[in-house]
Amino acid sequence: xxxxxxxxxxxxxxxxxxxxxxxxxxxxxxxxxxxxxxxxxxxxxxxxxxxxxxxxxxxxxxxxxxxxxxxxxxxxxxxxxxxxxxxxxxxxxxxxxxxxxxxxxxxxxxxxxxxxxxxxxxxxxxxxxxxxxxxxxxxxxxxxxxxxxxxxxxxxxxxxxxxxxxxxxxxxxxxxxxxxxxxxxxxxxxxxxxxxxxxxxxxxxxxxxxxxxxxxxxxxxxxxxxxxxxxxxxxxxxxxxxxxxxxxxxxxxxxxxxxxxxxxxxxxxxxxxxxxxxxxxxxxxxxxxxxxxxxxxxxxxxxxxxxxxxxxxxxxxxxxxxxxxxxxxxxxxxxxxxxxxxxxxxxxxxxxxxxxxxxxxxxxxxxxxxxxxxxxxxxxxxxxxxxxxxxxxxxxxxxxxxxxxxxxxxxxxxxxxxxxxxxxxxxxxxxxxxxxxxxxxxxxxxxxxxxxxxxxxxxxxxxxxxxxxxxxxxxxxxxxxxxxxxxxxxxxxxxxxxxxxxxxxxxxxxxxxxxxxxxxxxxxxxxxxxxxxxxxxxxxxxxxxxxxxxx
Amino acid sequence: xxxxxxxxxxxxxxxxxxxxxxxxxxxxxxxxxxxxxxxxxxxxxxxxxxxxxxxxxxxxxxxxxxxxxxxxxxxxxxxxxxxxxxxxxxxxxxxxxxxxxxxxxxxxxxxxxxxxxxxxxxxxxxxxxxxxxxxxxxxxxxxxxxxxxxxxxxxxxxxxxxxxxxxxxxxxxxxxxxxxxxxxxxxxxxxxxxxxxxxxxxxxxxxxxxxxxxxxxxxxxxxxxxxxxxxxxxxxxxxxxxxxxxxxxxxxxxxxxxxxxxxxxxxxxxxxxxxxxxxxxxxxxxxxxx
Numbered sequence: 001x002x003x004x005x006x007x008x009x010x011x012x013x014x015x016x017x018x019x020x021x022x023x024x025x026x027x028x029x030x031x032x033x034x035x036x037x038x039x040x041x042x043x044x045x046x047x048x049x050x051x052x053x054x055x056x057x058x059x060x061x062x063x064x065x066x067x068x069x070x071x072x073x074x075x076x077x078x079x080x081x082x083x084x085x086x087x088x089x090x091x092x093x094x095x096x097x098x099x100x101x102x103x104x105x106x107x108x109x110x111x112x113x114x115x116x117x118x119x120x121x122x123x124x125x126x127x128x129x130x131x132x133x134x135x136x137x138x139x140x141x142x143x144x145x146x147x148x149x150x151x152x153x154x155x156x157x158x159x160x161x162x163x164x165x166x167x168x169x170x171x172x173x174x175x176x177x178x179x180x181x182x183x184x185x186x187x188x189x190x191x192x193x194x195x196x197x198x199x200x201x202x203x204x205x206x207x208x209x210x211x212x213x214x215x216x217x218x219x220x221x222x223x224x225x226x227x228x229x230x231x232x233x234x235x236x237x238x239x240x241x242x243x244x245x246x247x248x249x250x251x252x253x254x255x256x257x258x259x260x261x262x263x264x265x266x267x268x269x270x271x272x273x274x275x276x277x278x279x280x281x282x283x284x285x286x287x288x289x290x291x292x293x294x295x296x297x298x299x300x301x302x303x304x305x306x307x308x309x310x311x312x313x314x315x316x317x318x319x320x321x322x323x324x325x326x327x328x329x330x331x332x333x334x335x336x337x338x339x340x341x342x343x344x345x346x347x348x349x350x351x352x353x354x355x356x357x358x359x360x361x362x363x364x365x366x367x368x369x370x371x372x373x374x375x376x377x378x379x380x381x382x383x384x385x386x387x388x389x390x391x392x393x394x395x396x397x398x399x400x401x402x403x404x405x406x407x408x409x410x411x412x413x414x415x416x417x418x419x420x421x422x423x424x425x426x427x428x429x430x431x432x433x434x435x436x437x438x439x440x441x442x443x444x445x446x447x448x449x450x451x452x453x454x455x456x457x458x459x460x461x462x463x464x465x466x467x468x469x470x471x472x473x474x475x476x477x478x479x480x481x482x483x484x485x486x487x488x489x490x491x492x493x494x495x496x497x498x499x500x501x502x503x504x505x506x507x508x509x510x511x512x513x514x515x516x517x518x519x520x521x522x523x524x525x526x527x528x529x530x531x532x533x534x535x536x537x538x539x540x541x542x543x544x545x546x547x548x549x550x551x
Numbered sequence: 552x553x554x555x556x557x558x559x560x561x562x563x564x565x566x567x568x569x570x571x572x573x574x575x576x577x578x579x580x581x582x583x584x585x586x587x588x589x590x591x592x593x594x595x596x597x598x599x600x601x602x603x604x605x606x607x608x609x610x611x612x613x614x615x616x617x618x619x620x621x622x623x624x625x626x627x628x629x630x631x632x633x634x635x636x637x638x639x640x641x642x643x644x645x646x647x648x649x650x651x652x653x654x655x656x657x658x659x660x661x662x663x664x665x666x667x668x669x670x671x672x673x674x675x676x677x678x679x680x681x682x683x684x685x686x687x688x689x690x691x692x693x694x695x696x697x698x699x700x701x702x703x704x705x706x707x708x709x710x711x712x713x714x715x716x717x718x719x720x721x722x723x724x725x726x727x728x729x730x731x732x733x734x735x736x737x738x739x740x741x742x743x744x745x746x747x748x749x750x751x752x753x754x755x756x757x758x759x760x761x762x763x764x765x766x767x768x769x770x771x772x773x774x775x776x777x778x779x780x781x782x783x784x785x786x787x788x789x790x791x792x793x794x795x796x797x798x799x800x801x802x803x804x805x806x807x808x809x810x811x812x813x814x815x816x817x818x819x820x821x822x823x824x825x826x827x828x829x830x831x832x833x834x835x836x837x838x839x840x841x
Contacts, residue, residue, distance in 0.1 A: 100782035102785035107766065110675055114679045115680075
């Protein structure tokens with residue numbers, strides 16, 4: 001016989017096909033969580049009457065797995081007081097799965113994709129949760145926030161419903177428990193070498209026009225230098241991400257890190273394309289003027305952060321973007337060592353045509369995703385209560401940030417003071433212990449958001465001055481919810497990326513003077529050829545639909 | 552002996568100069584990295600460091616060395632590399648030897664199976680599920696087994712074995728050696744060159760690899776040193792990292808990349824000269840008299 005002892009190709013193919021089919025159906029089954037709305041059988045360890053402001057304590061010992069973002073500045077230790085104290089206060093043991101910070105997102109995707117994710121997945125930035133929605137691996141948490149009194153309380157008290165609406169998916173649910181801020185916290189602005197300004201009788205600018213004047217005056221003094229060099233151009237599709245972000249804010253448009261192709265026009269009550277607005281063009285023209293007069297180093301848009309900082313330290317430039325930490329810990333600290341008598345200060349974001357405003361949406365922070373598997377657990381209700389207490393109650397937030405009163409800190413009239421011998425971010429270089437490294441508090445996985453009192457409790461004097469001015473400014477309204485349905489989402493993504501690329505490339509070309517402003521209309525035409533109108537219409541359609549369905 | 556012609560000597564001279572230049576250009580970045588790793592922060596930031604360390608400073612080395620996790624992870628790397636290389640060598644040698652036998656039935660299929668994996672893989676998530684379901688997670692096998700056979704190395708080895716004269720093995724057979732005896736006592740001793748090369752290839756790749764460990768290990772004390780250093784770089788140079796700012800962290804931020812490169816490259820550099828002599832493939836000369 002022909003086939004003795006040997007399989008024919010057809011037989012092998014058939015076998016392979018069968019195995020493949022079995023694997024596919026295998027993946028589909030196993031979804032037997034019962035009625036997901038019925039939580040009566042998932043009360044194991046839960047508190048019967050758990051309310052906002054109340055200490056959560058599980059009625060029996062529980063443990064939950066959690067993805068832990070391991071920050072090399074304070075690498076995870078199992079001996080942290082944090083772990084012990086959590087268990088002592090709540091009866092819950094957290095079982096961390098330790099993931100190095102450098103590749104946290106990658107491992108998170110793999111774990112979720114493989115169905116091997118821990119129950120709690122913190123440190124997730126919107127919109128990265130969207131990628132997991134269609135797989136069903138992530139719990140639509142908005143369905144279960146009734147188990148979270150502290151979360152609900154803060155949303156109501158701080159009027160965060162519009163913000164929450166903005167992260168809803170097309171099914172009207174949201175899949176991420178975001179960090180909640182009472183007040184917007186601004187992060188970035190320009191910093192100036194004030195000793196140099198003083199030397200030439202210049203003052204710190206308040207508006208972008210004054211920024212131009214100061215730069216111009218510096219250029220007159222140092223004609224062969226670029227007075228301003230900038231950074232945050234790497235690891236982002238939009239170079240000079242910070243600069244464009246706060247410059248755009250002064251013009252009332254989204255740019256840089258916050259760039260989004262669509263923006264809501266409150267006057268016309270509809271969505272428009274961001275980069276074709278007049279304000280966006282004005283912003284580009286302003287920066288173009290700065291670059292053309294050699295006030296801003298053109299390498300700003302391509303160089304590494306280190307190179308920019310080196311130019312500042314080597315006194316090749318005097319102006320650079322900053323955030324409060326970088327200002328104090330990097331610029332001021334290093335300048336102090338290299339340049340005698342140097343002073344550097346950060347100004348509140350200079351004002352532009354939009355007036356004293358803040359971009360919207362910054363009252364939400366990164367937050368916690370919950371694995372759908374958790375819903376099948378008998379401990380589900382207790383887990384939600386636990387999450388609510390640890391991440392959203394005043395008591396829990398204070399605990400995560402400052403630790404245990406009398407052990408790590410003392411509090412008097414709203415002022416927090418670390419116990420002697422404990423340092424936080426270099427506050428006391430001689431202290432033998434560190435709040436983050438040795439106790440596990442102030443850990444980015446647990447500590448963010450909260451009341452203004454708590455958020456501002458660790459501001460340095462510089463940051464306090466900056467934040468005090470910034471918090472007086474008015475927050476622009478949040479874009480109304482306009483969730484796309486999944487097929488629309490796919491279409492929108494196809495259009496979104498080429499549009500964004502065109503915008504970013506051309507923004508840079510206009511700014512760097514490689515393309516004349518007279519070609520702006522041609523640029524708009526290029527965008528139209530890339531389905532600009534269809535893209536905007538799609539979002540407006542979704543907006544209308546959502547408004548009709550949800551009022 | 553014919554005296555080399557004038558033009559040949561000119562050529563040799565030019566050749567020598569050009570190659571020396573190439574060597575210098577290749578060595579310079581490495582010398583620069585080494586001197587950076589010993590330099591002070593200010594000098595590094597100001598871009599003053601070229602060939603020799605300036606503002607000699609060992610803070611970063613001290614910080615790295617003082618961390619018990621560093622040594623633990625370094626030990627892990629050594630352990631993972633040794634086990635993985637041993638497993639890989641055994642499997643690759645056996646596979647390659649079998650494939651080198653022209654009279655083997657189904658040889659084409661066996662080669663095809665291997666080559667197929669060069670072009671198609673199951674993908675990240677299926678691999679992850681497979682390894683997890685096999686219970687290999689958090690053990691050295693998660694690193695050793697999935698990477699045990701590199702098809703490229705396999706094909707190189709197969710080609711080498713094929714080039715060995717069959718007469719040798721026939722003679723050994725007549726003298727009464729079994730298949731394994733032939734492999735162990737005749738073929739392998741004659742293949743030192745290729746075995747050394749393969750060991751080096753595997754060692755370097757396992758030493759430098761971080762991804763499978765990162766994927767399959769859930770606790771930082773199981774990670775190899777590559778993951779540790781990768782994370783340290785991210786923490787020391789990342790924008791807006793919390794906790795930097797003390798004098799030490801600032802120094803670490805400036806030289807950590809250089810220190811990292813030196814520390815991970817050092818063992819391989821130490822081993823290389825000893826393996827290199829086997830690369831000269833003159834072993835076969837005069838083995839067969841015909």
